[in-house]
Each structure stands twice: as C-alpha cells, then as structure tokens.
Amino acid sequence: MANTLQAKKRIRRNNKRAEINGARKSRIRGFIKKVETAVTEGDKAAAQEALKVAQPEIAKGVSKGVLHKNTAARKMSRLSKRVSAL
Known part of the structure; x- marks a missing residue:
C-alpha cells in the first residue's frame, strides 16, 4: 500500500x-x-x-502514446490493403 503522499498522488494520476x-x-x-x-x-x-477518417485517428494514437508507431503503421497498411482490394 502507498505510504507517501507522492505515491498516493501517483496512484491517482x-x-x-x-x-x-x-x-x-x-x-x-x-x-x-x-x-x-x-x-x-x-x-x-x-x-x-x-x-x-481512421488514418488520422490512428496517427493521433501514436502521438499520444497509446499505440506503438509500428503497430499503427501495420494497422493502417492492412486496412488500406483490404480497401484497395475491393
């Protein structure tokens, strides 16, 4: 359990x-x-x-640190490949 104020704040954050x-x-x-x-x-x-619409949102996820850069690139690549195959 957190003892210090800093540790408690860290948990909240x-x-x-x-x-x-x-x-x-x-x-x-x-x-x-x-x-x-x-x-x-x-x-x-x-x-x-x-x-x-999806591509900028995925890129935004990378810039915010939610997704890894390569994960986002892979997702965008696979989506665009599926769309172009139509």
Missing part, C-alpha cells in the same frame, strides 16, 4: 491516465471497425471514406 488512454484506444477501435464493416459489406466508397 495513473488511474486517470488509464481511463483516458482506454477511451482513446476504444475510439480508435471504433474507427477501425467502421472500415472493416464497410469492407465486409463490399462498399468501396464507404470503406475509402472510413479509411480517410
């Missing part, structure tokens, strides 16, 4: 950050899901539009 980062990750997953559903439905125009 970590809990807040975890909540914020969780919300960011969830938001990114939602954008990715929109692209994937458009691809499975075979709607190329909707998939391209969803991909245009």
Whole structure:
C-alpha cells in the first residue's frame, strides 16, 4: 500500500491516465471497425471514406502514446490493403 503522499498522488494520476488512454484506444477501435464493416459489406466508397477518417485517428494514437508507431503503421497498411482490394 502507498505510504507517501507522492505515491498516493501517483496512484491517482495513473488511474486517470488509464481511463483516458482506454477511451482513446476504444475510439480508435471504433474507427477501425467502421472500415472493416464497410469492407465486409463490399462498399468501396464507404470503406475509402472510413479509411480517410481512421488514418488520422490512428496517427493521433501514436502521438499520444497509446499505440506503438509500428503497430499503427501495420494497422493502417492492412486496412488500406483490404480497401484497395475491393
């Protein structure tokens, strides 16, 4: 258990950050899901539009430290590959 004031503050801060980062990750997953559903439905125009919106959100996740740079690059690459295959 935390004894010092600094340790207690650190726990509070970590809990807040975890909540914020969780919300960011969830938001990114939602954008990715929109692209994937458009691809499975075979709607190329909707998939391209969803991909245009999803890519900056994924990049934002990298800049905020929620996603690793290579993970984001891999996700964007795979999504764009699936959209272009339509």
